[in-house]
Amino acid sequence: MSGQATPAITCQNVWQVFGANADSALKRALSSTGSADEAAALLRAEGLTPAVQDATFEVQEGELFVIMGLSGSGKSTLIRCISQLLPGTGGEILIEGEDIRAASPKRLIEMRRKTLGMVFQHFGLFPHMSVAENVAYPLRVQGMGKKQRLAKAQQVIDLVGLGGREKNFPRELSGGQRQRVGIARSLVADCSVWFLDEPFSALDPLIRRQLQDEFLDIQAKLKTTIVFITHDINEALKLADRIAIMRDGKIVQIGTPSDIVLNPVDDYVREFSKDVAKGQHARVASVMQAGSDLPHGPDDPGLRRDMTLDAALARCMELYEPVPVRDKDGALLGVVNPADLAAALQVDPAA
Amino acid sequence: MTRLSKGSIAALIALAVGALCLALEGVAPWLIAFPKGWVLPATEWVGSAMEAVLALIKPSARLFSSLMAYPMEAANWILGATPWPLLIAATVALAWRLGGLTMALMAAVGLGAVLASGYWPQSMNTLALVSVSVPLALLIGGAIGVLANEYPRVRAPVQALLDVMQTVPTFAYLTPLLVLFGFGPVVGLIASAIYAAPPMARNVLLGLQRIEPEIKEAAIMAGGTRTQQLFQVEIPAAATQIMVGVNQCLMAALSMVIIAAVIGGFDDIGWEVLLTMRKAQFGASLLAGMVIVIFAILIDRMSGTLADEKRRSYDGRVSLAILGIGVIASLVFYGQVQDPGAYGLFHSTADRVDAGLSAFTSANAEALTAIKNGVMFYVLLPLRIGFDQAVLPFTWGFVWTSGMSLALFGVAALVGLYCAYRGRLTFGVVILIAAGMLETGISQLPWPFVLVGVGALSYVAGGLRLAALSVVLLATILLSGLWERALLSLYLSGASVFACAVLGGAIGLASAVSPMVWRVVRPICDMLQTIPLFVFLIPVLMVFQIGEFSAFLAIMAYAIVPMIRYTRHGLTETPEEMIEAATASGATGWQMMRDVRAPYAAPTILLGLNQTILYAFAMLVIAALIGTTGLGQSIYLALGQADVGLGISAGAAMAILALIADRIVQGFAEERRKALGL
């Protein structure tokens, strides 16, 4: 991740408070208390709902950023603030460097046409339009001619594997097919920032896995910036470059999948990863001591940075001394103590 | 007993006030009848204020009225001049397109019957009115609905306005309109547009609000402007609900156009009914009524298909073919087709019905009178003026003595005490109150008792705010001098609603238990709900002549339907799991009904009762045509004398009664729903 490039999304102290006079209540709460937590507690005491509290993070261009949390933790609210379906109560939101909260209504429409795309949990398909019309709708509002937009829609429909279903209406499709329509519709305008709010949660597990794989394929092809919401840790680990974990409106941890699994900041996060087979998700890099001059034992089981812990442990079952980790050219990157490997795999490390 | 419940306290207070009023009757007669001297001349005030306002807008109203004359004349001319074979073919073609063979057959047979009846020209005049007023109503209603959706701030006032408009009786609109627009068909047109716009507005708003939020969000995220979102996504997505509005709008407009006939001799089908009814030509009147029913059913069923989500459209080529046949038939037989008004296939039937009816009524005069007098003497009169006046040698065969009063109260007190002893204090007190009301009669209840009693009931149903609202509104009626008439209306509608609740509840229960019963009851309900109010008067009038009993029957026939429907619906909609759980616990069918289905259905049944009350009030005014006293009659009189003050005040009083009843019942329904966690 390069530090200088403009991030695709920047959130700086974003708040969304529901209730009467939320704006002034938030200002008052922030000025009268020292921390975000205290301000949120004060707002709650006043009967308001601070659904998103002080969210600060960046999403880099091309990154797949997953927001995870229990139901009601504020994930949808956060994504709706970023896409300005909700106004936001406080803070700053930049999309590709542009302050979207300050954008005029006209500019906002412009951005939604050109930059932002969104997929909904319950699909949000227009019941009175066929598959093709649904998918082509974002082009229709831009005033594109019928023939042209249907041709463009056809490409995305093929991309999501719905060829032959163009004339069907949403009610005639299965859940998985409906969500493919939703995905196609959000892709048709070539947006560069893509929001998906629990897109696969309403589907049964088998279809879900299939769509996840297809989603990864599409993502590899398009390389858009993605904010993906889920409440399913396995889905998050499978898809994410980075994961943000939300609890009661607060982002409690942001990190790579192995960070989340190996170094949960609190019991809430730990509870999520409890049932995860950590060895399959965490990588050697997360327990490695980096440095090309560190001492290590005589054995070299051939560990790599991006190996899963399970694979690494299988290679050094018999070893006790630190072992080297090398890149593919054989250069030393760092060392790993086999005892650390085993400790990291403890399901519930005594904190 | 440690603490009294809210209900018990309210009932005890009402009881105390009632008892006090009765006890003090001798010393302070002003406690019973509100003294005339205290009445404010509110009716006159309203009258002069309204007349001032009306005078102000009269020029523009008259201008509008002369403008509306153009489309009306155009519609009249088109419907009148088009050869009937073409009109029938066009309707049948449309019916085919909407509903296939059944619908097409229905249209063909229905219009054939209309043609044969000889009422074709009159029907076309009515339809011309409808065809102008409906687009107007759709436009106004649609605009109001969309605006209320767009601007949340006007939503609450608009909803309140629509509520009030629903409770204001139809005739009450007519008087100010008459003053504004002068006699003539335009008044009917405008009245029906005003009457038909609210259902459209309501359904448009409901439809737009019910769209899944994600669908709206998807339209936003696609980058649509607000106009694009509204017209390309939201309105089409709400189409089904909006079509329900169109259907209701059509039916309301038709109903009102027919009612509006009372104001003038415009040669339409409603006027025909009224005329024949006045001349006691019941055969002809029934025939004209049948024509109205045919149109109502055709319009309802045809527009109803639009609101059917699963509708399919039928082959348009068949429609074209039917239309083609119509054109050819018109061309070929042009010149030869008879004037459509000249058919009189049913005239002899009508005459025979008339003759048969006279024979029937004279042959069964005794039985009919017995029925009528039985209900009047033993039910309606005691309710109205109480046992103390209704029980006479002429009616019951003996005189009501104070000893009997004492006995009545004694028995009621014993039953009440027993109930209280069993822990049902509220119920016991209510029994005592009921005994008191039977003794005095609803139309002679002491006014402090009515205020306190309704206030107490409102408090139990909806808290202090509702109680305050009810008392203040009732007090306005009291001060305006319409109190006695209001009580009379209350009595008749109360009696009808009670009868509807018992009978309709029983029929609903039977329909819920037995699908066979429902199969019979359902088409009857459908039918009753499609028939315009006005037509209900014909059969009761035929058999029982003018009078309160006929009005009572007409109101019942109209108002019973929602009670039946909601009761059945409530009782059959119990979630499957609850039924299974009860079955697994070993409940018998009856236990299931009593312990599971009935409690679960209570909120729904209460809503049905609510509808029944509103229907009863609506019909009460129409029933004034065949002889009721009370507010309905005042409204009708005001119409005859173009007395705006009386018309509006009486209409408002009626609306107030309906509104209070509505809020109280809704309050109870809401409470039941909450108790069930719905």
Ligand SMILES: Nc1ncnc2c1ncn2[C@@H]1O[C@H](COP(=O)(O)OP(=O)(O)O)[C@@H](O)[C@H]1O
């Ligand atoms: N429009 C709203 N008005 C008031 N409260 C809301 C609104 N939308 C969401 N909330 C509240 O905000 C919290 C977070 O909701 P949401 O973002 O939908 O959670 P998630 O998507 O993580 O399940 C919940 O407590 C919810 O009740």
Ligand SMILES: [Mg+2]
């Ligand atoms: Mg959500």
